[in-house]
Amino acid sequence: MKILIILKLTSILLFCSSLGMAQQNYSVKGKITNWPGDFIFLETNGNVSIKDSVKNVDGSFEFKGTINGVSNAFLVNKAANEPAYKFFFLAPADIHIEGSYEDLSNAKVSGSKFTTEYQEIQNIHNVKKNKVDSLYNLADLEKNKDKSQIYFNEIEKLNKIDLEASKDFISNKTNNPAVIYELSSISLKVDYPSLQSLFDKLDPELKESKQALDFKTYLTNLGNIQIGKLAPNFSQPDSSSKIIQLSDFKGKYVLLDFWASWCVPCRRENPNLLQAYKQYKDKGFEIFGVSIDTKDEDWRWKRAIQNDGLIWTQVSDLKGPENDAAKLYAIQVIPSNYLIDPSGKIIATNLMGEELNKKLQEIFETK
Numbered sequence: 049m050k051i052l053i054i055l056k057l058t059s060i061l062l063f064c065s066s067l068g069m070a071q072q073n074y075s076v077k078g079k080i081t082n083w084p085g086d087f088i089f090l091e092t093n094g095n096v097s098i099k100d101s102v103k104n105v106d107g108s109f110e111f112k113g114t115i116n117g118v119s120n121a122f123l124v125n126k127a128a129n130e131p132a133y134k135f136f137f138l139a140p141a142d143i144h145i146e147g148s149y150e151d152l153s154n155a156k157v158s159g160s161k162f163t164t165e166y167q168e169i170q171n172i173h174n175v176k177k178n179k180v181d182s183l184y185n186l187a188d189l190e191k192n193k194d195k196s197q198i199y200f201n202e203i204e205k206l207n208k209i210d211l212e213a214s215k216d217f218i219s220n221k222t223n224n225p226a227v228i229y230e231l232s233s234i235s236l237k238v239d240y241p242s243l244q245s246l247f248d249k250l251d252p253e254l255k256e257s258k259q260a261l262d263f264k265t266y267l268t269n270l271g272n273i274q275i276g277k278l279a280p281n282f283s284q285p286d287s288s289s290k291i292i293q294l295s296d297f298k299g300k301y302v303l304l305d306f307w308a309s310w311c312v313p314c315r316r317e318n319p320n321l322l323q324a325y326k327q328y329k330d331k332g333f334e335i336f337g338v339s340i341d342t343k344d345e346d347w348r349w350k351r352a353i354q355n356d357g358l359i360w361t362q363v364s365d366l367k368g369p370e371n372d373a374a375k376l377y378a379i380q381v382i383p384s385n386y387l388i389d390p391s392g393k394i395i396a397t398n399l400m401g402e403e404l405n406k407k408l409q410e411i412f413e414t415k
Contacts, residue, residue: 143163183206317400
């Protein structure tokens, strides 16, 4: 089990594309029944900021304005304890939205080509999710392991079909801003060359959008940490504020370990790391821990180091998911690790439990 930490790549798309620079008219109108609160808000989030509101009269609304290109947009209710919203793509067009507040996320959008295409792929994902959830429930109830495995095999097939649907969407809708979201959503399911190949298919103008450029940075970093590459160097303060560099450990085998004090799977792995460290530290093995904790969690990080008996070097810039080293190493889930040889090259990734023990045994006990 691993924990997703980098939410930027998998969050709701924050996108704005200036496909064609001229300002053009848009209108957004419709009705959301049972809308609570006195106002209905329209907002965008991207390179262009639009903030508008209308008085709530039986849930009906109409917004008009100008925009250049395509932007993500939201109908927002700010009266609730947790702001509720309906996401769609705003473009120079006449867009109509109808639905009920109780099922706001499924309100029907017409007149927005990119939203329609995006909803089509989301419908495929939702159908798959419902089938997978049902199969997991059946597997949980099944006491016969062989029969239970049949359900898991079917789940695997459905996930593969769903992944192919995402790839087809990306390959065939190369000017739709939603493909950046799809690329992000499959980034842990495909290898780096496949991800790069899919990104390369996007229309040139879409590649220049802010969200696409953010994803391109992620791709570049991902390419830099493939097996056989020199591990990118970085420096961060340790728990006593001393600045430590990864390159300080050159000449040794180093396990670069990304973790956090609140990450249960990470903490469960720590005893195995401790055993490996004690066994091989005198033979040229080091562990360099990087915590994804925040400044507010500084005390928890230091307490975890003490409670888990972590006697190797630990660093953190205490920026949480924005940790500079985590971004440099394209970290999306923790625990994650990279085994680096004495020359500074990455020779293995994500070695946990017995896999780590076997690799270290292969390195140090066959010499």
